[in-house]
Amino acid sequence: MKTRKALASMGVITAAVLTLAACGKNEGSKTENKNSTKKFAVQTPVKTAKKGGTIRVAEETDTPFTGIFNEELQMSQTDADVSSPGQESLFDTDDHYKINDEGPATLRLDRKAKTVTIVIKNGVKWSDGKQVSAKDIEFAYEIIANKATKSQRYSSQFNIINGMKEYHEGKADAISGIEMPNGPEGRKVVLHCKELKPGMYYSGNGYIWEAAAPYHYLKNIPFAKLESSNQIRKKPLYFGPFKVQKIVQGQSVTWIPNKYYWRGQPKLDKIIYQVVSPNSASQSIKNHKFDIARVVNSQWKEVKDTSGVNFVAEIPLAYNYMAFKVGKWDAKKSKNVMNPNAKMGDKALRQAMAYSMNTDAVYKHYTDGLSFQVPTLVPAEFGDYFNKDVAGYSYNLKKANQILDKAGYKKNGKWRTKPNGKPLQINLLAKSGDSIQQPIMQNYIQQWEKIGLNVKLVGGRLTEFNSFYDKVQHDAPGIDVFMAGWSLSSEPSQAQMYSAGTMSNYSRFVTPENTKLIKEMDSQKSFNHDYRAAKFHEWQKYMIDEAYVIPTYNSYQIDAINKDLTGYSLRPSEMNNGHPLWYKVAYAK
Structure with a gap:
């Protein structure tokens, strides 16, 4: 869950209806959403992708983004948006949001032992080339739970992990329920819990944190100064497909490929997120100022006939x-x-x-x-x-x-x-x-x-x-x-x-x-x-x-996409934290 700046528009796709099964819809049953419509597609047309090119993405807000480039401290949708080319989740899901083995890490639950085992894949590296480690997962929990960070992410749900409450209250120097069997530099983490919960098989369950934080990069910064540090505000480190090249505070972020990205090199040369006023969104779409822009619903009539764009949409959760x-x-x-x-x-x-x-x-x-x-x-x-x-x-x-x-x-x-x-x-x-x-x-x-x-x-x-x-x-x-x-x-x-x-x-x-x-x-x-x-x-x-x-x-949440782009999808299995899989987005041949 993230605090939302404002809900933009939204479209409807049969895929959005299919995701009902994600949270326990009876097998074989069907649910029709009264707002469903077939006039929007769930993804851009599938075409052969080519290498290279720069895209500009509109971040529609009437105020500068905060610029907190760390998921454990982030609370605004604008920060999450502009971070998305680098900020990858530990887990991939299917179209029902159930965690699978396709992402940077795998997840196993043992109800009898009351343990959650996370194994990071070999080759998943930070953009400085260092392998993501067990300590990076533990450190993310510490950032959330340490009161000095003032993280808004902490919830009593995390107390299901043994020792989490004691660490949060300052009664312990470490979280006793987080085990690293192969040491901090290993790739395995075992969470020892008071009990397991039915939602733990799915992404967004609130008990298992789905991100890691680069301990080697942030370890010397006091928790109280973490949010304001240059490592978070100006030079963040990610293991996603892109890395930060330049940040213009509150206004734009320029991303270039992470050469260590574990899935291989992304197709695009550059992604530029740029702040634009919601009141200017329709004009920006009509003038093709951006390759990707969210439609402001109140401006739909002004943009719906724009040539050179594909409209893709969903009903968001x-x-x-x-x-x-x-x-x-x-x-x-x-x-x-x-x-x-x-x-x-x-x-x-x-x-x-x-x-x-x-x-x-x-x-x-x-x-x-x-x-x-x-x-x-x-x-x-x-x-x-x-x-x-x-x-x-x-x-x-x-x-x-x-x-x-x-x-x-x-x-x-x-x-x-x-x-x-x-x-x-x-x-x-x-x-x-x-x-x-x-x-x-x-x-x-x-x-x-x-x-x-x-x-x-x-x-x-x-x-x-x-x-x-x-x-x-x-x-x-x-x-x-x-x-x-x-x-x-x-x-x-x-x-x-x-x-x-x-x-x-x-x-x-x-x-x-x-x-x-x-x-x-x-x-x-x-x-x-x-x-x-x-x-x-x-x-x-x-x-x-x-x-x-x-x-x-x-x-309805509707995105206007340059018709020359392919690989932009709003299917749950093809999204990351509510954003498209940026390594798949490309110009078509």
């Missing part, structure tokens, strides 16, 4: 949401702590705000139908785990008013007051983006005004992306509700995002029932598919009722 701040992260205890007196602690107030949002209508209006409301926090792409009986919050002003009236939020003139009669102002944090962000947020504020709720934007305006996530992650005062989005892991466990012990639970809600359901959906009983699906259904129903986090919409 993702959703946007509205969340209510009801507590804080306790760094000392490594857990979320609710505030019993939080302004948004009343379920009635949260539900009323959700019912008064005209989400489906407003996004369909502004995106030509390429965005659509989602009912629950588990997308339909997860097959049996999706609870089709949960209706979510459809637009209903009458019901919103009834809920507030019953809960004692009385009107005093234009605005409602708290049940104790005191004034009520709700502070909304929303991030900037393309040109439709402002009118959509103003629309919601007007909808809430219709039921007597006085909602104001924090600072009186949309918040710049980097500042937005800094405020959300660090529980900045004066925020009652915020609008954000997730790019989801391909294994649907909710512990990474909504458990008591994960920093990514930005709402900071913690309830006994939520904790119980999340534990049950990842328990030993959940190796039984039907049991696990039932627990997912219970959790979705519970979360919609409690309304701490309200799912809003998802979108």
Whole structure:
């Protein structure tokens, strides 16, 4: 899971529907997504590739990228995007996201011994020529778990590895459950766990970290200074197909082939990621300024007839949401702590705000139908785990008013007051983006005004992306509700995002029932598919009722690709961390 900058557009492919089997869809069953369409392809036409050439890739953002070139410390989608030519996962998957033996490392689980064995392939080398080692895998866990790095990646899920909790709390100098049978320079790592989980066979499970960090390159940097170091910011090391040639801070990254790449030399000579404003995206596509560019949904009509490009698309595992701040992260205890007196602690107030949002209508209006409301926090792409009986919050002003009236939020003139009669102002944090962000947020504020709720934007305006996530992650005062989005892991466990012990639970809600359901959906009983699906259904129903986090919409994700390129695919087996396999992308002969 990665924090998402903003969901762009999205397309639909039968392959996207096929991935439902990834997370336990019954064998032989079929699920049709109501948003499916055949007008988009899942990949560029297959042609004979040739060697050489430079491509330019648009990174659409209205703010400079942060520039954290390390997966253990990275939290923004923009950083992940611009890192993608070098940042390769340890594991490849099939089209159902199940880990296979085709990637840089292999994975074996032993339920009886409670061990996870990772073996790095011989010849998988960092771009300086050094073999990726067992210590590099251990070091990645240390970066995540050492409090001095302040990594947002740490979650209580990692405590399943013996000694991880003690290391995170500073009670141990090493993680006792990580064994290197052939020594630090060997290629085998054995993780000794308290128990194994059903999702561990799949990528994105949240228990097994799927990256390595170059220990030999970073070992002399204090953990507290790692994120700001030149080795992370200016001269990162990767074992993927490309290596960094040049970084223009916040603006562009130029990649050239990694001559030590284990799969052989990539076809392209150079990949240049360049920041471009979302408002300029359509013009850039029409002018062929970039070889690869994401279509901004609200600009689809402007670009759909552009010649010289192929449009490929998918429905991503993702959703946007509205969340209510009801507590804080306790760094000392490594857990979320609710505030019993939080302004948004009343379920009635949260539900009323959700019912008064005209989400489906407003996004369909502004995106030509390429965005659509989602009912629950588990997308339909997860097959049996999706609870089709949960209706979510459809637009209903009458019901919103009834809920507030019953809960004692009385009107005093234009605005409602708290049940104790005191004034009520709700502070909304929303991030900037393309040109439709402002009118959509103003629309919601007007909808809430219709039921007597006085909602104001924090600072009186949309918040710049980097500042937005800094405020959300660090529980900045004066925020009652915020609008954000997730790019989801391909294994649907909710512990990474909504458990008591994960920093990514930005709402900071913690309830006994939520904790119980999340534990049950990842328990030993959940190796039984039907049991696990039932627990997912219970959790979705519970979360919609409690309304701490309200799912809003998802979108078609459409990429405009230079028609002369081949090898660009959005099939799960042909992607790496949500990006195309860059070593396959090439100009056609």
